[in-house]
Amino acid sequence: MTSRRSPTQLGSPPWLSIETSVSADRHLASVWVDGELDRDSAGELLQVFRTALTDTGPQTIEVDLSAVTFIDAAGIRSLVTCRQLAEETGGTLHLKNPRPQARFVLGIAELSEVFGLPATPGEKGGSRRR
Structure with missing residues (x-):
């Protein structure tokens, strides 16, 4: 299953596009984010993410x-909210x-390793240059 959401369809800012794809066995969902992920567009990612979790798990x-x-x-x-939602559903x-x-x-926020990077x-666990 692949869906492409155009910014105009969703009423989101024109500088954000999100595409999702779910594997045939429904164990993997891929989300591609294109553009600026900021205060004006972050809610759109949450909406798409919640839909993906609800539809496919x-x-x-x-x-x-x-x-x-x-x-x-x-x-x-x-x-971070998307990660929490995934964990709440066992993902x-x-x-x-x-x-x-x-x-x-992500490094400044010390979140790299939290997201698998x-x-x-x-960062804690990273080496510092001197």
């Missing part, structure tokens, strides 16, 4: 951030391919 959710051009605290909060959430800006923000320098 996948055990593993992978969120690909390779096309996310900007992320702020609201975007990070939405990812896990992993982030894939974050761009440097998203990786930096290696720790960055300066």
